Amino acid sequence: MAQRLQNRDLSYEVNQCTADIKACRFIVLGGNEVLMREVCETILGTKANITEHGSCELREAHDSGRHISVVKTPTNWLERLKTHPFLSHQVKSLKIEMDCSSLLIFPGPHAFLLVLGDVHNTGKEHYLLRALRDAFGEEVLNYTMVVFMHEYEEEDIKMNRCVKKCHERYHILKNSEDSVIKLFQDATKTIKKRMRNLFFTKDRSMLEKAEMYFTQEYISEYEEFKTTEEGLRIKVTEMENQISENLKDSQRLREELQASKSRENQLNQQMDALKKEKSELEEELCALRYLKRLLENLTNERESQLKSDNEKLKQELEQLTANNQRQSQDSVAFLLTKTQHHKSQEQKEEQAPVQEHERLRDLTVREMKLDHREREMLPSCVSTFQVPEDKTKPQEDCGSIVLEEKNVSEIKVKALSQTECEMENKRTVEMLKLTREGSKKVPVNMSKDKKKQGDTGSFVLEGLKLVGQNSGNQSTGHLHGSPKGPDSAYFES
Known part of the structure; x- marks a missing residue:
């Protein structure tokens, strides 16, 4: 978290000190292909666009809100300088290629980065600085910086020959965002000291003369354009005022139209409500008429039913009176017969003990006769x-x-x-x-029939x-x- 905050602060400082610089352009020099590729990838990242132009590579990317362009020069420049016996002749042969590399990042690089793998180098990378000086002049060394990929002691770095020629401008580049931001910061500080010359170019005087010529040539046209611009601006303001008034009128008309539409909608709604109410009243009237007819029919049926019911009730009343008379007569006869039956039953119950006594007496007589007959019959059957x-x-x-x-x-x-x-x-x-x-x-029940x-x-x-x-x-x-x-x-x- 602290590292992120530090990176944010560094990027903020770089953006503040180089707010007017929207692009950074670098040319990478050296004799080690691996180290040069590593420097390019560290500065631009892995998402850089790579295009080849002859023996050079142009890599482009966006970082910290600016466009970064890096030209990687071929490593055979150093080999050619070391193997040629006359350095000046070889520099003349490399001048065309160096001019082409600077043109890839027109109008020119902000810094030349010389990549060294060791502080005690014996690869004669200072030949490249000499070739740059011979090709572009002594001023090019003010835009050159030595880049190391490893940390070394400051005394050893300052004793390096290439660092001395670059006026002790160096940077230790690491594979981290902080190190890249520090490289941008060092390069922009160098540029900030020379605000008149933000980048290096060989034909700066010619560019200044061309700028003065075109400025004098087109200054009159610029004044005309300025006056016409003022007139157009006045016309535009007038037209804007007219348009605003027209908009107000159109808005007022639109509001009136909207109000009229709303009134029309209200009237339509009222008409629909009245039509609906009328239809409902008509339906209610039809229903009332139908109910009236039904009520009349029901009253007629009810009256006829009441008449028939009255006649039936009269007939039933007459029949009930006749039936009541017959039932009263029958009940009187039944009561008489019942009282007679009770009387006869009481008489029978009074005579029952007498009859029982007579029956028992008859039974005793019969038993005596049976015993006598039995005694007479049995001896004769046995002896005979x-x-x-x-x-x-x-x-x-x-x-x-x-x-x-x-x-x-x-x-x-x-x-x-x-x-x-x-x-x-x-x-x-x-x-x-x-x-x-x-x-x-x-038991003998004298009141019952003899058959029982x-x-x-x-x-x-x-x-x-x-x-x-x-x-x-x-x-x-x-x-x-x-x-x-x-x-x-x-x-x-």
């Missing part, structure tokens, strides 16, 4: 019928009682074995017990018949019975 065991077979439905509606005289008894008779007796006893238990458990009292578990044994048939070794006995009500639970023989 005896069948051999070897001739009997398993019987189907053994000991069943067949109850058929026939006379007692038609009863036929079939012979049974003793075990079968005992089993049949047990079954009969169990059946009778179940019959008695069922008759006791089932049939499932009490009692049996009416009608036409008890013992059928006995001897057909081979088979014997069957059946007891058939048909259930009846509790009032018919007795045996008929």
